Amino acid sequence: MEQYEKLKARLAEIGHIGTSMAVLGWDQQCYMPPGGAAERAEQFATLGKIAHELSVGDETRRLLEGAEAEVAGSDPGSDEAALVRVARRDFDKAVKIPTELVTEMAKATTLGHEIWVKARAESDYKQFAPTLEKLLDLSRQVAEHLGYDDQRYDALLDQYEPGMKTREVERVFADLKSGLVQLVQEIAAQPPIDDSVLRRDYDEAAQLAFGEYVIKKMGFDFTRGRQDRAVHPFCTSFGRDDVRITTRFDRNWLPMALMGTIHETGHALYEQGFDPKDVGTPLSDAASLGVHESQSRLWENIIGRSRTFWNVFYPGLQRQFPDALENVNLNTFYRAINKVEPSLIRVEADEVTYNLHIMLRFEMEKALLDGSLSVADAPDAWNAKMQEYLGITPPDDAQGILQDVHWSGASFGYFPTYSLGTLLSAQLYDKALADNPAIAEELARGEFGGLLSWLRENVHKPGRRYLPADLVQRVCGEPAQSHSYLKYLNTKFRTLYGLA
Ligand code: ZN
Numbered sequence: 001m002e003q004y005e006k007l008k009a010r011l012a013e014i015g016h017i018g019t020s021m022a023v024l025g026w027d028q029q030c031y032m033p034p035g036g037a038a039e040r041a042e043q044f045a046t047l048g049k050i051a052h053e054l055s056v057g058d059e060t061r062r063l064l065e066g067a068e069a070e071v072a073g074s075d076p077g078s079d080e081a082a083l084v085r086v087a088r089r090d091f092d093k094a095v096k097i098p099t100e101l102v103t104e105m106a107k108a109t110t111l112g113h114e115i116w117v118k119a120r121a122e123s124d125y126k127q128f129a130p131t132l133e134k135l136l137d138l139s140r141q142v143a144e145h146l147g148y149d150d151q152r153y154d155a156l157l158d159q160y161e162p163g164m165k166t167r168e169v170e171r172v173f174a175d176l177k178s179g180l181v182q183l184v185q186e187i188a189a190q191p192p193i194d195d196s197v198l199r200r201d202y203d204e205a206a207q208l209a210f211g212e213y214v215i216k217k218m219g220f221d222f223t224r225g226r227q228d229r230a231v232h233p234f235c236t237s238f239g240r241d242d243v244r245i246t247t248r249f250d251r252n253w254l255p256m257a258l259m260g261t262i263h264e265t266g267h268a269l270y271e272q273g274f275d276p277k278d279v280g281t282p283l284s285d286a287a288s289l290g291v292h293e294s295q296s297r298l299w300e301n302i303i304g305r306s307r308t309f310w311n312v313f314y315p316g317l318q319r320q321f322p323d324a325l326e327n328v329n330l331n332t333f334y335r336a337i338n339k340v341e342p343s344l345i346r347v348e349a350d351e352v353t354y355n356l357h358i359m360l361r362f363e364m365e366k367a368l369l370d371g372s373l374s375v376a377d378a379p380d381a382w383n384a385k386m387q388e389y390l391g392i393t394p395p396d397d398a399q400g401i402l403q404d405v406h407w408s409g410a411s412f413g414y415f416p417t418y419s420l421g422t423l424l425s426a427q428l429y430d431k432a433l434a435d436n437p438a439i440a441e442e443l444a445r446g447e448f449g450g451l452l453s454w455l456r457e458n459v460h461k462p463g464r465r466y467l468p469a470d471l472v473q474r475v476c477g478e479p480a481q482s483h484s485y486l487k488y489l490n491t492k493f494r495t496l497y498g499l500a
Contacts, residue, residue, distance in 0.1 A: 003066025004080060010060055011087060012280040017051040019238045026236050026244050030228045041110070052102065056095045064091055079283070082465045086282045089162070096145045105138050109409045116408030123398035125379050128408070133375045135410040136368055143369075153366050156413030160289045161420060163467040166366070168480075169416050172423065173359050176482040181389070183489060184353060187340045188391065190497045195336035200324035204249045204257075210320045211247065211261040214313065218299060219452045220245075220265045221272055233260040235267035235296075240279050243271040254324075255337055259300055266299035267292055269452065273460025288468040289414065291459065293421025294428060301351050301422075302429050302488065303443070303451075310334050312446035338496055342390040344399045352489055356389040358419040361404070365412050424472065426485040428459065431476050 021044060028040055054060065064087055071080045112131045119128035143155035153166045212227065230246035237243045245264040250256040270292060278284040286292045303309055314333060318325045325333070340350045346357040364382060367373035373381055382401040387393050394400030406414055432454040433439055439450040458475045465471075472480050494500070 001067075001070050001080070003063055004070050004084070007060075007063040007067040007087065008083065008281060010054070010063055011083075011282055014051055014054050015280060015282065017047050017054070021047050021051075022236050022238050026238075026246075029230045029232070029234070030246060045106075048106075052094065052099070055091065060091065064088060079277070083281055083283055086464050090282060093146065093159075096147070097142055098145065101138070101141060101145065105142070105410060108134055108138055112408040112410070113405070116402070116405065120398050120402040123396040123402065125397040125402060128402060129375050129378075132368075132378070132407060135407065136375070136412070139410050139412050140369060151366075151370075153369055153413065156369070157416065158413075160411075160414050160417050161468060162288055163469050164288075164290070164416075164420070169362065169420070172480060172482050173355075173362065173416075173419070176355060176419070176423065176486065177359060179482070179486040180352065180356060180489075183493065184340070184342065184356070184390075186499050187352065187493060187497050188342065190499070192341065193335050193339040194332075195339045197325070197328045197332060198254045198336050199252050200254075200321075202251055202254045202321055202324060204251060206320050207249055207254070207257045208247075210317060211258055213316070214258075215261060215265040217446065218262070218265055218269065218448050220268055224272055225268055227261070233264050235264045235271065237268075237271040240272065240274045240276070240284055243268045259304060259337075262304040263296045263300035266296035269299070269455070270295040270460050273452075273456045274463045275461045278463050283463045283465055285464045287459075287462070287464055287466060287471050289417035290420035290424060291468050291471065293418055294424035295421075295455070295459070297422045298425040298429055298455075302425055303448075305338055305351070306443075306492075307334055308443050309446075310337075311444070335496060338493070340493060340497075342392055344386070344392060344394050345403055352493055353390060355419045355422060358415050360385045360389055361415040362419075365415065369412060420480065423482050423485045424480060426488040427472070427476055427481065428455070429488075430484050432458075 024040060024043060024047075028036070032040060064084070067084050068088065071078070071084050074081055108131075112135055115131045116128055119125065139156060140152065143152045146155040146158070148154040148158075151166045157164050157166060157169070215227075216222065224241040225243040225245065227245050227247060229248060231248060233245075233247050235243065235245045245261070245268050247257050247261045247264065270286060274284045310330060310333065314330045317333075318328075338350070340352045342353050343349055346354070346361075349357055360382070363385065364373065364378065367381070368375065368378060379397055379401045383393050386400065406412075432451060436450055436454055439454065442448070442450045459471070462471060466474060469479065472478075
């Protein structure tokens with residue numbers, strides 16, 4: 001296994017460059033002064049170039065071929081076979097896109113981001129349209145180089161959700177949509193929930209302290225991670241034993257920091273839960289963005305917005321914020337944090353309407369990429385879909401087609417992973433409870449050890465060993481589906497809104 005060991009060492013070096021870039025990226029968003037931006041961009045470019053050259057170089061190719069020959073006869077379920085399989089997938093993807101296209105894309109997205117920021121601030125889609133045209137064109141080229149069997153969108157989707165096909169997403173979304181539209185309409189006919197208690201005065205230091213208390217209970221390991229403030233909440237990892245999350249505060253909107261912290265901790269628990277024996281290898285990573293999001297959504301929504309959770313944690317929250325919550329009963333608070341209301345902005349959407357925002361983007365992306373929708377017509381198409389799905393029309397493009405950062409970074413194919421993860425969160429949760437009924441009793445006591453152990457064993461420890469579809473099949477005994485999530489939503493929100 002000499003070639004295999006050498007390959008493993010080389011992949012570790014490439015991984016170290018990636019995690020070093022993650023440190024620089026984290027610093028950029030948390031602490032770097034504005035003056036550091038230009039040199040930081042150069043540092044990223046240099047490290048990215050070195051990593052790319054190492055990844056696709058002749059030496060890596062030779063080691064990979066040698067390692068493949070060495071593991072050829074071994075058990076396909078072994079660590080060695082899994083590592084070589086994942087390394088081959090990464091290598092093939094990396095060599096398929098010509099370096100000039102990678103460079104052109106990097107420049108276009110750096111520039112595109114600046115143009116988008118300005119266009120959104122001025123709510124002027126026309127400023128952004130030529131950039132969108134350019135990025136769509138480059139993405140089509142990327143898709144052609146990567147290759148696909150059925151639809152061009154498959155190649156882009158595969159970058160974030162390996163092995164997933166557009167048709168499969170369409171199938172899952174079609175089921176989901178019919179169930180959701182009905183529920184949204186019934187809720188919309190009810191009197192709106194008053195969530196003003198969440199807009200009272202909440203001291204930031206007290207918010208931070210309560211959030212840390214909750215995520216320690218969840219199992220976030222502060223000896224192998226930390227939390228800092230940033231403009232946008234995110235989770236990043238410098239390795240299994242150093243996982244960073246960030247949060248932001250709004251003194252007059254309690255859910256922003258609290259639910260954001262629980263969400264990012266869901267991501268962090270996944271990263272802290274990879275198998276120790278995989279450290280330094282490409283197996284020590286998430287199966288896909290969808291699987292990653294299944295973890296954050298499970299903790300944020302299924303756990304963190306449940307009545308069971310607040311039965312235990314609400315008295316502590318009241319003690320933390322006596323002025324704001326002393327006279328607010330649990331039911332009022334629970335209903336407030338679960339208010340359903342069709343809204344314009346995806347990132348602020350509730351559990352019921354969120355997936356409609358994703359379906360809209362998925363349909364728009366496919367149409368833009370295959371040319372059946374022109375860039376010029378895109379804002380009208382967006383507004384028409386908003387009216388159709390959510391019954392509201394954006395007053396301007398800043399609150400419509402320009403709201404998300406993704407397209408300015410050419411991240412076409414990314415959006416579906418948010419919904420795939422959301423659906424998977426309910427599917428996994430059902431299976432966890434079926435496998436270990438004691439989890440429900442533990443949750444009622446505010447204990448999360450049983451749930452976390454199940455997730456560790458079934459989802460976290462396998463890392464990237466399996467393609468997401470294979471992981472779901474292995475763990476749940478069925479493919480990804482939407483009925484677990486629809487059942488979850490119907491049970492929770494029909495009770496909450498007093499519907500049949
Ligand atoms: Zn997330």
